[in-house]
Amino acid sequence: MESLIAKIQQEAASANYVERKKLLDTLRDLQYSIETPEDAMQRVIHMPSTVHHLAAKHSADPLLLGKYRNSSSVHSAQCAPEILTRKTGRVLRYLASLGVLKEAGRDTFTSTRYTSNLARPEIQAGLYVYFDMCNPTYQEMPRYLAETGYQNPTSFTDGIFQRAHKTDLHTFAFVHGDPVRSAHFNHFMKAQRGSQPKCFDLYPFDEESKGWPSDKPLFVDVGGGAGYQTVSFLERFPNLPGRVVLQDLPEPIEDAKSVVPENVERMAHNFFEPQPVIGKKQRKRCCYHDWSRTDWKTGAKYYYLRMILHDHTDENSIKILSNLVPALGEDSLILLDEMVLPSQRVDEASTQHDLTMMTFHSSMERSEEQWAKLVGAVGLKIKKVVPYAPGYNLGVVVCGL
Numbered sequence: 346m347e348s349l350i351a352k353i354q355q356e357a358a359s360a361n362y363v364e365r366k367k368l369l370d371t372l373r374d375l376q377y378s379i380e381t382p383e384d385a386m387q388r389v390i391h392m393p394s395t396v397h398h399l400a401a402k403h404s405a406d407p408l409l410l411g412k413y414r415n416s417s418s419v420h421s422a423q424c425a426p427e428i429l430t431r432k433t434g435r436v437l438r439y440l441a442s443l444g445v446l447k448e449a450g451r452d453t454f455t456s457t458r459y460t461s462n463l464a465r466p467e468i469q470a471g472l473y474v475y476f477d478m479c480n481p482t483y484q485e486m487p488r489y490l491a492e493t494g495y496q497n498p499t500s501f502t503d504g505i506f507q508r509a510h511k512t513d514l515h516t517f518a519f520v521h522g523d524p525v526r527s528a529h530f531n532h533f534m535k536a537q538r539g540s541q542p543k544c545f546d547l548y549p550f551d552e553e554s555k556g557w558p559s560d561k562p563l564f565v566d567v568g569g570g571a572g573y574q575t576v577s578f579l580e581r582f583p584n585l586p587g588r589v590v591l592q593d594l595p596e597p598i599e600d601a602k603s604v605v606p607e608n609v610e611r612m613a614h615n616f617f618e619p620q621p622v623i624g625k626k627q628r629k630r631c632c633y634h635d636w637s638r639t640d641w642k643t644g645a646k647y648y649y650l651r652m653i654l655h656d657h658t659d660e661n662s663i664k665i666l667s668n669l670v671p672a673l674g675e676d677s678l679i680l681l682d683e684m685v686l687p688s689q690r691v692d693e694a695s696t697q698h699d700l701t702m703m704t705f706h707s708s709m710e711r712s713e714e715q716w717a718k719l720v721g722a723v724g725l726k727i728k729k730v731v732p733y734a735p736g737y738n739l740g741v742v743v744c745g746l
C-alpha cells in the first residue's frame with residue numbers, strides 16, 4: 346500500500362495540469378469502485394453542506410481554517426481551550442475525519458494541503474457563496490422542476506433561485522443588494538478557475554494589437570466584476586497600447602478600487618444598455634474629394650466577456666450582444682471567455698457549473714454549436730475558438746462582424 350501511494354504521489358508531482366486532473370478523476374473513480382452502497386450514500390448525503398457549513402458559516406472560518414492557513418508544513422497547533430469544548434472538539438474531529446485537518450495526536454491538529462487550500466480568502470468567499478446562496482437553490486430544484494414539468498427554466502425573475510430565496514429580484518440584484526453577499530461574490534470570482542491556465546497565456550493579444558493607437562480603447566472588460574481578469578491581462582501584457590476599461594454594476598466597480606491599478610478606467614455600466622466605449626469617431630473617405638457623411642465608429646479592439654453569457658438565457662444574451670454590436674468597428678472583436686462544452690462525456694466540474702447556472706440564473710454552459718447559433722442571431726460570426734484549458738473545457742470564442 347505504501348509503495349502504491351508513493352507511486353501515485355510521484356505521478357502527481359510530475360504531472361502537468363491536464364494529467365493531474367485525469368489522475369484526480371481516475372482516483373475518484375477508483376474510490377467509487379470500491380465503495381459499498383452505504384459508503385456511497387454516506388458520502389453523497391453529506392456532500393453539499395457540511396464542509397461549506399463548517400467552513401463558511403460558523404466560527405470555523407476564523408477559528409479553524411484561518412488558524413491553520415499558514416501551516417502547510419510542520420506547524421502543529423495545540424487547539425485553544427475555548428475551541429476544545431466538547432462541541433468544537435467534535436467539529437475538529439469531524440474535519441479531521443474528512444482530511445480537512447490532520448489529527449496529529451490527542452487534542453492536536455495540524456494542517457493538510459486541503460486545509461490551506463480551503464483557507465485561502467477567495468476560496469472561503471466561494472464556500473460562503475455556495476453555502477449561503479447555491480445550496481438553497483439545489484434544495485429547491487426538485488420541487489421547481491416537478492412543478493414546471495421538467496422544462497429547462499428560462500425566467501430571469503421567477504427561476505429556481507427566486508423561489509429558493511423568496512424574492513422576485515433577478516439574481517445579481519439580490520446578490521449586490523446586500524454588501525456582505527456582494528463582497529463575497531466579487532471576491533469569489535478571483536477563485537473561479539484561479540489555478541487553471543488563463544486565456545492571457547495563450548491568446549495572441551500582443552500580435553493582434555500591434556500598432557493600435559494609444560488613445561483608443563484596447564480592452565474593455567465587460568461585466569468584469571472587481572477586475573481580477575483586468576489585472577491578469579495587465580500583468581501579462583503591461584505595455585500594450587490603448588486604454589483599458591473595467592465595466593460592471595456600481596457595487597463591484599466600487600470593490601475594484603482596491604484591486605485594479607489607477608490607469609484602469611472604472612466605469613459603472615449596465616450591459617443591457619448600449620455600450621458607451623466606442624472609441625473615437627472618424628470620417629471615412631470614400632474617394633479623393635468625397636468624404637462620406639457617415640461617421641465611422643472605430644470601436645475598442647477587444648470587448649472581453651468572461652463568464653457573462655453563461656449567466657444568461659439565449660434571449661438575454663442576445664440583448665447583451667445587441668448592445669455591443671453597434672459599438673464594433675472593423676477591427677473590433679468580442680471575446681467570450683467561457684466553457685465550450687464537448688458534445689459528449691462532459692466532465693464533473695463542467696456539469697456542476699452547468700447546473701449552478703440553471704439554478705442560479707435559469708441559464709446554461711454551451712457547446713460550440715450553441716455559441717455559433719447564439720452569436721449568429723445578432724449577425725456576428727465566430728472567427729475562431731481558442732481552447733486554453735482543454736481538461737476544463739475553457740476557451741475564447743472570438744466573434745466579429
Ligand SMILES: C[S@@+](CC[C@H](N)C(=O)[O-])C[C@H]1O[C@@H](n2cnc3c(N)ncnc32)[C@H](O)[C@@H]1O
Nearest residue numbers: 517534568569570593594614615616617651652
Ligand atoms: C460570473 S460574474 C463574472 C465576473 C468577471 N467577468 C469574472 O470573470 O471574474 C458576472 C458579472 O456580471 C455582472 N453583471 C450582472 N448583471 C450585470 C449588468 N446588468 N450589467 C453589468 N454587469 C452585470 C456581475 O456583477 C458580475 O460581476
